[in-house]
Amino acid sequence: MVRVEQIRKAGPSTPVNLSLILHELTTAMLLRAAWGKTRIKNMPELLAGVRTGIALSSGFSVPDLFQTWRRSVLAAVTGMKRGLESLHKAVDSVFEEVIEERMCARAENVKTGAENVDENLVDVLIGMQEKGDSVFPIDKPRIKAFLLDTLAAGTGTSGSAMEWTMSELIRNPKVMAKLQEQIREAFRGKAVVTEGDMQAADIRYLKLVMKEALRLHPPAPLLVGRESIDVCEVDGYTITAKSRVLVNVWAISQDPKYWDAPEEFKPERFEKGDIDFMGSHYEFTPFGxxxxxxxxxSxxxxxxxxxxxSLLYHFDWSLPEGVSELDMGEAPGLGVRRRSPLLLRATPVLPADCAE
Ligand code: HEM
Known part of the structure; x- marks a missing residue:
């Protein structure tokens, strides 16, 4: 799972770039689930294209302010059209190759009668295309759009959530110590912690810590933009029909009207009460x-x-030598990413030590 060996190799005195490790990890995991491999050719171009797509599809853009023919003219003048075309060029050929490869593998399986034991998302989508669904027909462009959507929405968000959680734990050593104690107690003596172990253990404090990190650092702070269907009034402002509406989850989840000492990292605030992130508590919607x-x-x-x-079970974490305070600044942009990479020292803790 997490590159425990890679981190261990760095040794306790060399800081590791945890931001990089976590973003590479989430991308590799998603690629494996989506199309069955963790590395592909043209990977940097693909990821750069995905980032461009996110930037172009989120936030404010001048063409959005107009609802008439001016929108398409402005899209050309402001470079938005050009940006979208180069995004298409960067990602389309990669998706084309992946789909072709899976189609060939499926055809081969049919020919030899072999079972597809490693079915992935692309296989499922091709299967749906082959079956033909009259209510929700799937064709190749839709498969590509689906892959782009999943890649764009599923990598930066998870990586960012993990790096902010680790950042808050470093700033709040008592929370880190309490969490590590529970984790090491739950998995005593295990050489590695597996998904099965996790399900059986159900560490409640970890869930509270994750909620609190997502409250302070929602990875998609303005959600996905909406369009109003009808004219409506909000706080005395008239919102016309077909307006682009952005919901500022970041501001809402730090509003003192709903949160006591909102700027403090206090996982215990979720201990009582039933606030979850399933979308029914509007003061807390990091997943929309x-x-x-x-x-x-899920x-x-x-x-x-x-x-x-894995990170907290196998290692004790500290700031690099000579650094007394962690930079918690956010990078400009619409995803809330750290301004500087998270560099930390990792001191290995042997599973045997956890059993003491
Ligand atoms: C901690 C991790 C994640 C967070 C905080 C997060 C958050 C969000 C948010 C806030 C939205 C917009 C919801 C709305 O506007 O109401 C969204 C949409 C979405 N997310 Fe996630 N997400 C995470 C992980 C993932 C993962 C791992 C995947 C895929 C495997 C994924 C796939 C999607 C998709 C496909 C959409 C819809 C995009 C669209 O509507 O076009 N997300 N996510």
Missing amino acids: AGRRMCPGI YGLASMELALV
Whole structure:
């Protein structure tokens, strides 16, 4: 799971770039689930294209302010059209190759009568295309759009959630110590912690820590933009029909109207009460709400739990020598990423030590 060996190799005195490790990990995990491999050719181009797509599809853009023919003219003038075309060029050939490869593998399996034991998301989508669904027909462009959506929505978000959680734990050593104690107690003596171990253990404090990190650092702070269907009034402002609406989850989840000492990292605030992130408590919606709510919530939470447990079970974490305070600044942009990479020292803790 987490590159425990890679981190261990760095030794306790060399800081590891945890931001990089976590983002590579989430991308590799998603690629494996989506199309069955963790590395592909043109990977940097693909990931750069995905980032461009996120930037172009989120936030404010001048063409959005107009609803007439001016929108398409402005899209050309402001470079938005050019950006979308280069994004298409970067990602389309990669997706084309992946789909072709899986189609050949499926055809080969049919020919030889072999079972597809490693079925992945692309296989499932091709299967749906072959069956033909009259209500929700799937064709190749839709498969590509689905892959792009999953890659864009599922990698940066999980990686960012993990790196902010580790950042808050470093800043709050008592919380880190309490969590590590529970994790090491739950998995006493195990050489590695597996998904099965995690399900059996159900470490409640970890869930509270993750909730609190997502409250302070929601990875998609403005959610996915909505369009109003009818004219409506909010706080005395008239919102016309077909307006682009952005919901500022970041501000809402730090609003003192709903949260006591909102700027403090206090996982215990979730101990009592039933606030969860399933979209029915509007003061806390890091995964959004309603029909466009994150469909990857279970996958995202499970991978976050497993990565955090591995990091906290196997290592003690500290700031690099000579650094007394962690930079908690956010990078400009619409995803809330750290301004500087998270560099930390990792001191290995042997499973045998956890059994003491
Ligand atoms: C901690 C991790 C994650 C967080 C915090 C997160 C958060 C979100 C949020 C806030 C939205 C927008 C919801 C709305 O507007 O109501 C969203 C949409 C989405 N998420 Fe996630 N997500 C995470 C992980 C994932 C993963 C791992 C996947 C895929 C495996 C995924 C797939 C998607 C998809 C496909 C959408 C819909 C995009 C669209 O509507 O076009 N997410 N996510």
